Structures are given as C-alpha cells and as structure tokens.
Amino acid sequence: MMTEQQHNTAVLEVSVEEKGVTPMSPTLLNDTSPTLISFPSDINDFQPKLDFRYDIQVHVDNPQKIIEPLETYITYRVTTKVNRTDYPHKEYVIRRRYNDFVWLRQNTATEYPDRIVPPLPAKHTILGQLDRYSKEFVSCRMVLLERFLSRVVCHPILTEDKHLRIFLTANATEFAMYKKRGAGLLRRMSNSLNTISVSYNSRQVDFEFDPIRSHLQGLSEKLTMLEKVAQRIHKERKELCVESHQLGAAFIEWSSNEQSVSVALSRIGHTINANSSALRQYLISNFICDWAQPLKDYVNYIECVRETLGKRDSLQIQYEQSLMELEKKKADKDKVANDEKPLMSFWSKSETDKEEQMEKMSQVIPKLVSIVETNQERLDACSDVFRQEYGLWKCQKKTDFKNMLTALAESHIQYYQHCATSWDLVFKRMATE
Structure with missing residues (x-):
C-alpha cells in the first residue's frame, strides 16, 4: 500500500x-x-x-x-x-x-x-x-x-x-513496440469519416437532434462566458489580496503611534492580513482546480459531443443524397416511359434508344435502392448509439457539475467562515478590554 x-x-x-x-x-x-x-x-x-x-x-x-x-x-x-x-x-x-x-x-x-x-x-x-x-x-x-x-x-x-x-x-x-506496430494502421484509418461536403444542407427537419445541437451550442457559450467572468473576478481577488496586505500593514504601523488604542489597531491589522491569506488559500489558490480548469474541460467535452453528433449528421446527409439520386433516377425512368412516340422517319431507332435507356435504368435503380437501404440502416444504428452516448454524457455532466459547484461553494464557505471567526474574535477581545 x-x-x-x-x-x-x-x-x-x-x-x-x-x-x-x-x-x-x-x-x-x-x-x-x-x-x-x-x-x-x-x-x-x-x-x-x-x-x-x-x-x-x-x-x-x-x-x-x-x-x-x-x-x-x-x-x-x-x-x-x-x-x-x-x-x-x-x-x-x-x-x-x-x-x-x-x-x-x-x-x-x-x-x-x-x-x-x-x-x-x-x-x-x-x-x-x-x-x-x-x-x-x-x-x-x-x-x-x-x-x-x-x-x-x-x-x-x-x-x-x-x-x-x-x-x-x-x-x-x-508499449513502444505496440505503438510502433499500430501507427501505420491508425494513419490509414484516421479521417475516414466526414467525407461528405459540409456545404450540403439536410433537407429534413430534425426534430430530435436539432434541440440537442442548440443545447450544446448554448451550453458551450454560457460556460465560456462564465469562465471569462470568473477570470476577471480572480484577477480582482488577487489585487484585493495585495491591497489588503497593504491595509493590514498600515493598521499595524498606525498602532505604534496610538498608544491608547495600540492593541486594537494591531489586532485589526493582523486580522486583515490573516483574512487576506485566507482569501489566497481558499479562493485564489483553488481557482484553477475548482473553477477555471473544469469549465475549460467541459467546453472541450461539449466539442467532443458535437463532433460525434456531426458524424451522425454526415451519415444522414449521405442517406439523403443517395435517396435524392434514387428519386432522380425513378423520375428519369418515368419521363422516358411516358414520352410520346415520335412521328419521324427515324421512329424505330428512337424506340430502340428508349428501350436501351429503360433497360439501363432498370438495372441501376435496384442498386440505388440497396444503397439507400444500407445508408438508412447505418443512420438508424448510429442514431441509436448516439442516443445512448448522449444519455450517458448527461448523467456524467450532472455528476461533474454537482462536484464542481460543491467544491466552489465549499471554498467560499471556508473563506467566509474564517473571516467571520477572525472578526468575531477581535470584537470579543475589544469588548472585554
């Protein structure tokens, strides 16, 4: 152990x-x-x-x-x-x-x-x-x-x-040998997804996943704003800490010139210094681990969730593109089939071309149907996995935020309890003298 x-x-x-x-x-x-x-x-x-x-x-x-x-x-x-x-x-x-x-x-x-x-x-x-x-x-x-x-x-x-x-x-x-052996495969497999053009917009209204996108975007913006505000407060606290030490030193120096209230002034000066040290101990020194770092970490975590959702969106775009291609081929076949017979002398040749086109389309359409079905199966499977992943992430987020806010509250409680105890002791001593 x-x-x-x-x-x-x-x-x-x-x-x-x-x-x-x-x-x-x-x-x-x-x-x-x-x-x-x-x-x-x-x-x-x-x-x-x-x-x-x-x-x-x-x-x-x-x-x-x-x-x-x-x-x-x-x-x-x-x-x-x-x-x-x-x-x-x-x-x-x-x-x-x-x-x-x-x-x-x-x-x-x-x-x-x-x-x-x-x-x-x-x-x-x-x-x-x-x-x-x-x-x-x-x-x-x-x-x-x-x-x-x-x-x-x-x-x-x-x-x-x-x-x-x-x-x-x-x-x-x-470990070094294992890493070296797998390096080539990793390079070949990396970036294999997301090959769909980002300029293509989905035709379907996504009532299930659009709210998730909005939530992730809004949460990321709010956490980024909180982190910026917290950084400003952190800077002001560090300045307050320096100025409090200066104020405490001023009270202590003043006590040497006022014999009648020397003890009280000295105690006030030392209490200010002690509270300034508590500010650094409980709030300033804990800022990185209790607030700034968890906020930045969660902004990165949100980006990971959005990246995973983006992969699912790529599959939806791929499915919709294949569906559009299928619909286009079916429409072309219907157009060729419904064309009126020409009244020209080359009727037999045109009819032969029409039959060839119909034959080609009859061969292509079943293949496109199979591609559409495969893409839909992949999309449905990926959507199911993302639902599971998002549910797990929400549970993790709840636990992490609870721990983050609890640590922040505890550090403030410790600081203000220290300050209240220090000043209460000064007042009690001054009242008895």
Whole structure:
C-alpha cells in the first residue's frame, strides 16, 4: 500500500531514459532517481471527484521531468487497480507521457467513431502562457489526464478497449513496440469519416437532434462566458489580496503611534492580513482546480459531443443524397416511359434508344435502392448509439457539475467562515478590554 508521502512525491528531474514497470505492488518508483527539482510537494493535492466503476480505478500522480539529448518532457505515474478476468494482475503501476495519452485517445476514437470519446487537455495552452514545466501547468495537466482516464474506464464500451488495456498494463518497451506496430494502421484509418461536403444542407427537419445541437451550442457559450467572468473576478481577488496586505500593514504601523488604542489597531491589522491569506488559500489558490480548469474541460467535452453528433449528421446527409439520386433516377425512368412516340422517319431507332435507356435504368435503380437501404440502416444504428452516448454524457455532466459547484461553494464557505471567526474574535477581545 502506498503511503501519503509516496503519493505526494515531488517532480523529479531524470537524466536517463524512462524505465518500464511490470505489474507489481505499488512502490515508490523514484527511489533510485538521481535529483530533485524545486516543485512543491503539494503538486498531487489536486484530486478530481469522480465516480469509478467498481471493477477498475485509475490514479495519475508523481510527475517526473525526463531530460534526454533531443527532448525534455514530463511523465506521469499511472496506477490501476482492477478486478477483471482479462487483466492477469490486480494492480499495475506504469509511467506514461502526454503523447501516450494522445495515442490512446486517437486509437479509441478510431476504434469507436460513433462513441463520445472524452477530451484531453490542450497540448500547451491549459493555463494560457504558463511554462509547461511549471507547477501550475503540470498539476493541472495531471488532474485532466486522470479525469480523461477515469471517464474512459467508466464508459461501458470504451472500458473494454484493447488499446486501453495495453496503455494501462504494458511496460515501456512493450508499449513502444505496440505503438510502433499500430501507427501505420491508425494513419490509414484516421479521417475516414466526414467525407461528405459540409456545404450540403439536410433537407429534413430534425426534430430530435436539432434541440440537442442548440443545447450544446448554448451550453458551450454560457460556460465560456462564465469562465471569462470568473477570470476577471480572480484577477480582482488577487489585487484585493495585495491591497489588503497593504491595509493590514498600515493598521499595524498606525498602532505604534496610538498608544491608547495600540492593541486594537494591531489586532485589526493582523486580522486583515490573516483574512487576506485566507482569501489566497481558499479562493485564489483553488481557482484553477475548482473553477477555471473544469469549465475549460467541459467546453472541450461539449466539442467532443458535437463532433460525434456531426458524424451522425454526415451519415444522414449521405442517406439523403443517395435517396435524392434514387428519386432522380425513378423520375428519369418515368419521363422516358411516358414520352410520346415520335412521328419521324427515324421512329424505330428512337424506340430502340428508349428501350436501351429503360433497360439501363432498370438495372441501376435496384442498386440505388440497396444503397439507400444500407445508408438508412447505418443512420438508424448510429442514431441509436448516439442516443445512448448522449444519455450517458448527461448523467456524467450532472455528476461533474454537482462536484464542481460543491467544491466552489465549499471554498467560499471556508473563506467566509474564517473571516467571520477572525472578526468575531477581535470584537470579543475589544469588548472585554
């Protein structure tokens, strides 16, 4: 069993190539690593609140900075506890870098094109222009990577994916070989869908899926607006924190010049400073993990849902185009069949051409009927899958939003309780003196 100290190990700077880890009981993976860098030990304090499946759980922590001659990157420890027959061991501890997570998502999206595959954090812009080796960037990415894995293993279909099993269990050497072997196939299969021209508009009014599109668009806009407003409030709080410290220092300095009320002024000054520190501790320091990061993550998640719906829309467009082609051929056949016989001397030749056209159309139309039926079956199947996926996503969204808002409320409660307690203590002391 890993201790709390092991979970909270700092980021390591390693000058050797990453070593593979075979299935084992969790141990401190960095005992033999050469040097520590100056990352705070609380980098693993950012814990997502997620509901796990009973038979598999994942945890991402212990980021390490790897320095190689041609590149520098961060790896993360991925611990998996599993109780399934297709997993030989109960627990796996491996290390993966960000590009490995990208590989997993690409393969999962290719394997299940009609499923909503959760998003990954952006490559370099999670927190604006922050250094990608800074504490804020690494800790935020670590939380998002764990959230991605947790969503995948909780999904009733994606959790059975063979690529996921390899990702969670293979050591570094095995994983590198597996990635190399599947790279060519992934490139050939990528972007195989969505080949329909986006300039084509569906002829049918979609009473079922149009409201979903509108909801996703509106939700994305509202979350983006909330994130912008929250960023402004966050900036103002940081300014308030600085000014509060200045105000507290002014009261303390004033107390040295007013002997009759020196104690009261000093207590007020120190209380202002303490509340300013509480503001930073409960609201400012938690802003990224409790509010900004979850909002951005959900905007990305909405885009994944819209992308999946777009694939279903492509199948509808393909179906409608084939249906239009069938209707056109039938109309052409009726037109040829209903043409009056010409009264010219070349009547026999024209009649022969007409028969040939009718024969060709009689051969083409059944093929088009078969294509239309196939496209309709594919569309119906994809629509059914999307309904299931959207239902799962709505349940996940409800849980995630509840956790997000609860964390936000708790941080405010803690801050205001601290402030109320501090001022109440000052008033009581002043009343008794």
